[in-house]
Amino acid sequence: MEVCGSSSPTLREFGCEQNLLSRPDGSSSFIQGDTSVLAAVYGPAEVKVSKEIYDRATMEVVIQPKVGVPSVRERAREQCVRETCEAALLSKLHPRSSFTLVLQVVHDDGSLLSCFLNAACMALMDGGLPMGCLFAGVTCAINGEGQIITDPTAVQEKGSRALMTFAIDSTERRVMMSSTKGSFTVHELQKCIAISQKASEKIFQFYRDSVRRRYSKTL
Amino acid sequence: MKDTPLSNCERDFLLNAIGEKRRLDGRQTYDYRNIKISFGTDYGCCFVDLGKTKVMAQVSCELITPKENRPNDGIMFFNIELSPMASPAFETGRQSELLVKLNRQLERCLRNSKCIDVESLCVVSGEKVWQIRVDVHLLNHDGNLMDAASIAAIAALSHCRRPDVGILGEDVTVYSPEERDPIPLSIYHMPISVSFAFFQQGTYLLVDPCDREERVMDGLLMIAMNKHREICSIQSSGGIMLLKDQVLRCSKIASVKVSEITELINKALENDKKVRKAGGRCGFAQSMPQERITALKADVSPVEMAGIKENANEIVQRAEAPSQSVPSPVLPAPGTGQVGEGLQTSWGLEEKEEEEEEEEEEEEDVQHVVEEQGRGDVVLISDSDSEEEEVVILNQEALPTKGTLSKQQRAADSKQQRAADSKQQRAADSKQQRAADSKQQRAADSKQQRAADSKQQRAADSKQQRAADSKQQRAADSKPQQKNKKQ
Numbered sequence: 001m002e003v004c005g006s007s008s009p010t011l012r013e014f015g016c017e018q019n020l021l022s023r024p025d026g027s028s029s030f031i032q033g034d035t036s037v038l039a040a041v042y043g044p045a046e047v048k049v050s051k052e053i054y055d056r057a058t059m060e061v062v063i064q065p066k067v068g069v070p071s072v073r074e075r076a077r078e079q080c081v082r083e084t085c086e087a088a089l090l091s092k093l094h095p096r097s098s099f100t101l102v103l104q105v106v107h108d109d110g111s112l113l114s115c116f117l118n119a120a121c122m123a124l125m126d127g128g129l130p131m132g133c134l135f136a137g138v139t140c141a142i143n144g145e146g147q148i149i150t151d152p153t154a155v156q157e158k159g160s161r162a163l164m165t166f167a168i169d170s171t172e173r174r175v176m177m178s179s180t181k182g183s184f185t186v187h188e189l190q191k192c193i194a195i196s197q198k199a200s201e202k203i204f205q206f207y208r209d210s211v212r213r214r215y216s217k218t219l
Numbered sequence: 220m221k222d223t224p225l226s227n228c229e230r231d232f233l234l235n236a237i238g239e240k241r242r243l244d245g246r247q248t249y250d251y252r253n254i255k256i257s258f259g260t261d262y263g264c265c266f267v268d269l270g271k272t273k274v275m276a277q278v279s280c281e282l283i284t285p286k287e288n289r290p291n292d293g294i295m296f297f298n299i300e301l302s303p304m305a306s307p308a309f310e311t312g313r314q315s316e317l318l319v320k321l322n323r324q325l326e327r328c329l330r331n332s333k334c335i336d337v338e339s340l341c342v343v344s345g346e347k348v349w350q351i352r353v354d355v356h357l358l359n360h361d362g363n364l365m366d367a368a369s370i371a372a373i374a375a376l377s378h379c380r381r382p383d384v385g386i387l388g389e390d391v392t393v394y395s396p397e398e399r400d401p402i403p404l405s406i407y408h409m410p411i412s413v414s415f416a417f418f419q420q421g422t423y424l425l426v427d428p429c430d431r432e433e434r435v436m437d438g439l440l441m442i443a444m445n446k447h448r449e450i451c452s453i454q455s456s457g458g459i460m461l462l463k464d465q466v467l468r469c470s471k472i473a474s475v476k477v478s479e480i481t482e483l484i485n486k487a488l489e490n491d492k493k494v495r496k497a498g499g500r501c502g503f504a505q506s507m508p509q510e511r512i513t514a515l516k517a518d519v520s521p522v523e524m525a526g527i528k529e530n531a532n533e534i535v536q537r538a539e540a541p542s543q544s545v546p547s548p549v550l551p552a553p554g555t556g557q558v559g560e561g562l563q564t565s566w567g568l569e570e571k572e573e574e575e576e577e578e579e580e581e582e583e584d585v586q587h588v589v590e591e592q593g594r595g596d597v598v599l600i601s602d603s604d605s606e607e608e609e610v611v612i613l614n615q616e617a618l619p620t621k622g623t624l625s626k627q628q629r630a631a632d633s634k635q636q637r638a639a640d641s642k643q644q645r646a647a648d649s650k651q652q653r654a655a656d657s658k659q660q661r662a663a664d665s666k667q668q669r670a671a672d673s674k675q676q677r678a679a680d681s682k683q684q685r686a687a688d689s690k691q692q693r694a695a696d697s698k699p700q701q702k703n704k705k706q
Binding site: 010011018031068150194199202216 | 271305360522530532
């Protein structure tokens with residue numbers, strides 16, 4: 001079984017800006033390499049009667065593609081993000097209310113789903129919503145030679161045999177959501193999960209630094 | 220989600236302030252908010268910040284067949300998205316009044332003003348033309364969406380490059396940006412919309428109203444104009460009566476504002492061109508402010524690989540071996556087929572198999588009868604499954620009493636039942652060979668039991684008793700034999 005090749009996987013440079021929109025309760029823009037996503041969250045707010053849940057808040061996720069109207073692919077990703085957010089948010093604290101998360105694709109250069117997740121987490125943090133844990137998204141691609149690439153670009157994604165995205169929680173580094181494409185062995189899956197857990201630590205450290213910077217008195 | 224309504228005291232405060240020629244954000248009457256224009260990583264993507272209002276425009280091209288009445292003209296398509304990101308009052312996929320109004324105004328401003336040379340978008344007359352699609356996403360609503368959208372759209376169109384095409388006979392080849400440099404659209408002029416808000420029935424006028432000012436205004440005048448001071452469209456909404464000199468004054472103000480904004484767009488385009496030529500990185504990612512306290516950036520970071528292989532190995536080893544696909548114990552009802560769940564496909568095979576089995580059984584029965592006849596025994600109750608044979612046997616016996624007849628009938632019925640059961644079981648057994656052993660045992664046991672019970676209860680005749688006994692014996696003997704044969 002071929003282990004990840006000689007070059008160690010890297011995360012592209014990533015950055016985040018929070019609170020850049022005035023209307024939403026929380027907003028963020030997350031950038032991974034050239035991939036960029038804008039996220040905005042409203043909540044807790046009033047909810048439509050048809051969507052009301054009596055003991056917890058309703059989570060709604062909308063993904064806006066850059067060109068055209070949302071299609072099935074966006075719907076599937078919405079579900080991935082929504083389920084992750086529902087697991088992280090303490091929605092029991094806000095019964096009969098709604099959280100709305102809007103994600104706008106700004107530029108897609110691979111690892112879009114993980115960028116959605118990271119942007120979503122930063123927006124939820126900015127909105128000050130109660131969360132049991134934070135989450136980070138990491139995308140791994142397995143290329144033709146069996147090498148594992150973390151945070152692949154669009155070109156690397158195209159040339160990959162399998163593509164996996166995991167949402168990792170911050171407390172125990174557990175997998176909260178996984179979305180996979182292509183074929184891979186059990187061994188490769190476990191390896192990708194292990195790499196994603198390692199990579200998520202970088203992102204959690206970044207979250208920590210960004211919050212520290214935000215609430216510091218000097219830049 | 221509904222929008223938060225404006226309270227009466229806020230409304231009064233705003234109107235009083237406007238009456239005193241003051242604005243909430245300290246601007247003068249004719250001042251625009253700060254405009255920031257930035258471009259995305261790819262061509263045709265533009266962000267416009269107008270104060271806190273934020274808009275993104277993306278231009279995309281596609282080859283389509285032209286309209287029949289205009290075979291030489293390319294098609295311009297404008298789409299404004301009122302994303303719920305901009306305001307909680309906006310909903311996705313709903314054609315609201317505001318959306319229709321904005322979309323129509325943008326079309327009038329950019330398409331009907333003929334600012335883009337649509338004829339140059341023709342590839343093959345009547346067959347292939349370029350469709351230029353402009354998607355305008357509203358990201359944050361703080362008033363004056365129209366101006367921001369028009370600036371973003373025209374800037375994105377000027378920034379856009381369409382792929383080059385080559386025509387060889389009938390074939391149209393679209394070249395990728397690597398093969399041939401993409402071509403910019405030919406734009407004659409840049410119409411830009413300028414909005415004026417009127418208050419107190421037209422007594423007061425403000426340029427570039429913000430969200431709160433828009434909520435208390437009486438009427439709105441939108442003038443689209445280019446830098447040559449040509450008016451491309453005028454729209455007045457809100458049902459306010461304007462005087463001629465008011466409109467003239469507005470158009471004068473608009474011409475000044477338009478020339479300022481056009482200059483700004485040109486400057487932004489030039490800057491972007493310079494950066495792209497220099498080969499530097501450009502786009503939204505690079506425009507992220509570094510000095511803001513809310514922004515942070517991390518450099519390329521390697522992921523530690525130490526221990527990952529061991530970790531994965533450990534987990535794989537610790538994990539239970541995945542269960543092999545075990546044939547599921549689902550018993551298909553007679554006449555049904557089964558596919559999947561690790562079983563063999565039994566579509567279309569089921570009936571054939573059963574038929575075969577029946578044939579086999581019949582053969583066996585015949586053998587039985589022959590044996591018994593050979594033995595010359597009196598009782599000829601064979602383990603058959605057809606009623607006729609049973610009846611034949613009855614006839615052969617010495618005149619039974621009425622009671623015994625009905626008993627015999629009942630026995631025959633129950634036997635038939637059992638025979639049918641066992642046949643089904645056998646059909647299933649042939650497929651589930653592993654479970655067959657135990658089932659056989661059970662089948663044989665239960666049959667014995669049942670036969671013994673029913674017979675013993677009613678047996679008065681010792682002959683009958685013997686017959687039952689011998690039959691039991693035979694049933695017990697012959698069943699496993701049959702099973703073994705099948706195995």
